[in-house]
Amino acid sequence: MGSWQVRPGAGGFQGSCGVFGMPSQRPAPPGLRAHMASLRRGCGDLRGLVSTFTQSCQGSLSEARGQVSWALGALSASGAGTQLPQEQQGPPSGCPGRLLELKGNIRVLCRLRPGTPSSLVNSEPGPGGTVTTCYRGHRHRFRLDWVFPPDASQEEVFRELEPAVLSCLRGYSVCIFTYGQTGTGKTYSMEGPPEDPGIAPRALQSLFREMRTGGQHRVTLSMVEIYNEAVRDLLAPGPPERLAVRQGPASQGGIQVAGLTYWDVPNLETLHQMLSLGRSNRATAATAMNQHSSRSHALVTLTLRAASPLRGSGTAGTLHLVDLAGSERAWKAGAVCSARGDPDSAQRLREARTINRSLLALGGVMAALRARRPHVPFRDSQLTRLLQPALGPGATAVLLLQISTRPEDLGETVCSLKFAERVGQVELGPAQRRRAPRSGTPSSLSTDTPLTGTPCTPTPSPGSPPSPGPDSGSSSALAPPEDLPS
Numbered sequence: 001m002g003s004w005q006v007r008p009g010a011g012g013f014q015g016s017c018g019v020f021g022m023p024s025q026r027p028a029p030p031g032l033r034a035h036m037a038s039l040r041r042g043c044g045d046l047r048g049l050v051s052t053f054t055q056s057c058q059g060s061l062s063e064a065r066g067q068v069s070w071a072l073g074a075l076s077a078s079g080a081g082t083q084l085p086q087e088q089q090g091p092p093s094g095c096p097g098r099l100l101e102l103k104g105n106i107r108v109l110c111r112l113r114p115g116t117p118s119s120l121v122n123s124e125p126g127p128g129g130t131v132t133t134c135y136r137g138h139r140h141r142f143r144l145d146w147v148f149p150p151d152a153s154q155e156e157v158f159r160e161l162e163p164a165v166l167s168c169l170r171g172y173s174v175c176i177f178t179y180g181q182t183g184t185g186k187t188y189s190m191e192g193p194p195e196d197p198g199i200a201p202r203a204l205q206s207l208f209r210e211m212r213t214g215g216q217h218r219v220t221l222s223m224v225e226i227y228n229e230a231v232r233d234l235l236a237p238g239p240p241e242r243l244a245v246r247q248g249p250a251s252q253g254g255i256q257v258a259g260l261t262y263w264d265v266p267n268l269e270t271l272h273q274m275l276s277l278g279r280s281n282r283a284t285a286a287t288a289m290n291q292h293s294s295r296s297h298a299l300v301t302l303t304l305r306a307a308s309p310l311r312g313s314g315t316a317g318t319l320h321l322v323d324l325a326g327s328e329r330a331w332k333a334g335a336v337c338s339a340r341g342d343p344d345s346a347q348r349l350r351e352a353r354t355i356n357r358s359l360l361a362l363g364g365v366m367a368a369l370r371a372r373r374p375h376v377p378f379r380d381s382q383l384t385r386l387l388q389p390a391l392g393p394g395a396t397a398v399l400l401l402q403i404s405t406r407p408e409d410l411g412e413t414v415c416s417l418k419f420a421e422r423v424g425q426v427e428l429g430p431a432q433r434r435r436a437p438r439s440g441t442p443s444s445l446s447t448d449t450p451l452t453g454t455p456c457t458p459t460p461s462p463g464s465p466p467s468p469g470p471d472s473g474s475s476s477a478l479a480p481p482e483d484l485p486s
């Protein structure tokens with residue numbers, strides 16, 4: 001009698017001949033093998049079906065997400081110009097504020113830098129668009145809330161951000177930050193050249209245009225940079241000094257920046273002048289990868305207080321515009337300089353390392369937020385400390401990812417896209433409007449103002465911004481505002 005065997009995968013039966021040639025187990029009943037084979041086939045088919053179903057569900061879900069995002073964007077844009085009567089400042093359903101509440105998480109937009117097209121980076125632009133990379137033999141498909149092709153204009157990019165920007169006038173806290181490898185166009189998108197302005201100038205123009213349509217507002221500006229982990233006031237009346245960041249009350253986002261200068265901004269022209277002054281104070285240097293590389297993170301914070309004559313309280317919204325330093329690998333930025341005999345190469349290397357450390361800390365914060373961990377490591381870097389209020393519950397954040405399509409940048413492009421994909425999964429909870437009492441101290445006015453400074457009386461110096469504030473004429477005009485416009 002011959003032995004019989006059924007392979008382990010076929011149900012675990014295994015027979016063999018006994019010592020005396022007798023089978024140690026009963027032979028399989030007739031037809032069992034065929035039956036097992038048919039079961040195996042069925043099992044394989046079922047597995048295939050489940051996998052196809054899962055893939056199709058994921059595809060449909062992504063598509064639906066893209067469509068919802070597009071519809072919300074379109075609705076927001078169409079409602080953006082709507083000026084509500086002051087007494088109706090609560091966000092009725094259908095207005096942009098309501099839509100922001102519904103979105104309630106971080107939106108991730110991606111812009112491809114113009115350059116030589118590469119078959120290794122392909123994109124499907126538009127809402128719910130994708131970027132597909134082919135790196136080290138692996139294909140990755142990243143889906144984002146919006147993908148801007150290399151020929152997208154500054155206006156197209158801003159159009160998608162405008163509803164969020166205008167929501168600050170209704171008391172929302174909005175943070176827009178640009179992220180990406182050095183030289184991919186973060187500063188171009190955020191600032192832009194004078195002849196083709198970027199997000200910041202367009203946002204300010206749009207806000208002032210909207211404010212002119214009615215109501216009483218007060219705009220306060222602060223601007224800092226983080227250079228080699230030192231926080232510096234870019235609008236300080238004297239030379240930029242290192243500021244101390246301390247823990248603050250939770251009502252102020254958990255942090256305080258001692259000695260930070262706030263400026264009351266009466267009009268758009270003054271605001272532009274002050275921003276260009278701040279920009280000129282920012283640390284930039286030529287690196288191997290970008291002739292005018294920003295070596296620091298820059299944070300512009302506008303607090304927009306709106307009075308409500310018919311109600312006891314107004315609103316205090318905040319707009320943070322964050323131009324992050326490039327996420328280049330340290331060896332690329334520094335070592336290349338070194339090989340060229342650049343005497344500042346050690347400095348460039350140090351800068352690149354601190355930039356990378358702080359961006360790593362930002363990644364850690366995003367990971368903790370995404371996993372809803374009870375502890376979020378905001379204190380790991382100055383960048384994440386300053387961003388804490390902007391990434392807190394009830395805030396709205398938009399990440400604009402800048403990527404390169406150059407084959408030599410592919411590794412960095414994939415890293416950036418992976419970071420953005422993770423950020424897109426963070427939920428900050430429904431966006432919340434902030435109310436402000438009609439008068440009070442800055443802290444009570446703006447519970448979500450992250451950069452809480454102390455009043456100061458700066459002495460204008462050559463090149464300092466024009467005397468700002470509706471109260472100019474007295475030194476207190478340069479101090480943070482204390483009351484809402486009445």
Ligand SMILES: Nc1ncnc2c1ncn2[C@@H]1O[C@H](COP(=O)(O)OP(=O)(O)OP(=O)(O)O)[C@@H](O)[C@H]1O
Pocket residue numbers: 113114150180181182183184185186187188189290292293294295324325326327402
């Ligand atoms: N969409 C674009 N259209 C035209 N030029 C662009 C675009 N994006 C970037 N550039 C150009 O690419 C160069 C690098 O851009 P930019 O300085 O904005 O990069 P970056 O990401 O801010 O770099 P870094 O992190 O080093 O500061 C600039 O000369 C800029 O004008």
